[in-house]
Amino acid sequence: MKLLTAVIKPAQLDEVKEALRAFGVQGLTVTETGGYGRQRGHTEVYRGAAYTVDLVPKVRVEVLAPDEDAGQLVDVVVKAAHTGKIGDGKVWVVPVENAVRVRTGERGPDAL
């Protein structure tokens, strides 16, 4: 199993959700978060003072997937999250040792 984590623009969440549903993903976890990448935030002027906003609002999407789906899933998420503008975010995949469905006790890929 793999854990796919995508940190994306909040405005792209709906598209990513739709794309994942269309692919057949059964569940996902979404968290509001903030961060910066190479763009290093931006400067805002408010009430006469300039501030650097270095933690840009982002959404973090986490999906567990069977090994064989992981590669394709990355492409699906990247395509849906892509706007071509700075700050589109990042997607990464890590191996997962085990997973358990709490209600039934199913383990491994069956729990997904």
Place this chain on the structure above:
Amino acid sequence: MNGADTAFVLVSAFFVMLMTPGLAFFYGGMVRVKSALNMLMMSFISLAVVSVLWVLFGYSLTFGPDTGGLIGNLDHAGLSGLSPDSLTEQGGIPLLAFVLFQMMFAVLAPALMSGALADRVTFGAWAVFLTLWATLVYFPVAHWVWAEGGWLRELEVIDFAGGTAVHINAGIGALAAVLVVGERIGFTKDPMRPHNLPLVVLGAALLWFGWFGFNAGSALAADGTAATMALNTQIATGAALAGWLAYERLRHGAFTTLGAASGAIAGLVAITPAGASVNAMGALVIGAVAGVVCSWAVGLKYKLGYDDSLDVVGVHLVGGLVGTLLVGFLAVDGVGGPAQFGKQALGAFSVLAFSFAVSWLLAKLVQATIGFRADPDDETAGVDQAFHAETAYDFTAVGGSTGRDPGGPPAPPGTAAAPETAPRPGRATKVDA
């Protein structure tokens, strides 16, 4: 006694009472979430403290028989000698209605300063400073300006509803206190943006509404002067709001909600001394100038390096000066001119000098005795929890820290141990913007 005048002044007093809670919301929405309640309380406590002071000796020091043009005596301490049948000198309204009306001014004036000291002073020290400031700064200055025999009134300085006595006075007092207390931790580094702008707008709206009582009620009669003042209040406030937004859009690129709220207050402040002496066009000029100048002035704190947190100096001191000085030229009926301008400037700068000096000394006194400044840990964590044992909003669904403590009574609030042991709703999810 005139029933219509009495009803008008009483209702005006009720309007002005609402300004202090309005101010609490105006300031409360502007601070960060961790000190929102403290900001509300800093205004609200004035309703308690100054109401009591006013009865004990405030009214007498302000409007009691004059001593040398500087202060009233204590003939009316405890409101002695005032009965329901006592009438004002002009005979129009019961003296007790005037006592109530002016009490609301005395409550509001010191509360205005609280915005400059946001997030970082202990609540007890603020209450003490409030008491001292009302007694040694506000009561004397209000006497100078409004009381029979007060030296600025004898000089015929125009200050109809308190541009000098209230706004310049509180604005410069706030600056003095800020210079003693120092800047917030993180000033100029952290954005410290308002946590609840709808609350700011609500507060501004309540202030605007209450201000009709403040300004028109100062006529102490339901007459043409009151009507002029009410109309000019609306004109100047609209012009100032527009002026502030225009300046802000040109300089910084956006019409901010905070700017709209602040612009309205700047206009209200500026028309306060002047509104009964100018015509509608004069009110328009005063409002527009105040909106633009105050919008510029709130940036000064960054250039000059004083942390007037919620722009009390930029709005109340500068707005008060704009109105007080401009009326010197714009007053109708042949009053306006260089001679009147000179009187206005003398009045404004006398109050500036006196209030700055005494406020600074009082702040130093508080600082040196009981300490003015909150503990840095309390300031960083938020003074709401430290001094009030509460947080303004509890949106957390998890609430893991709100269970009853099985081991004994809660620690008293404000002790060093409180931040660690007191229940802290929402701590895990609070993110300070």
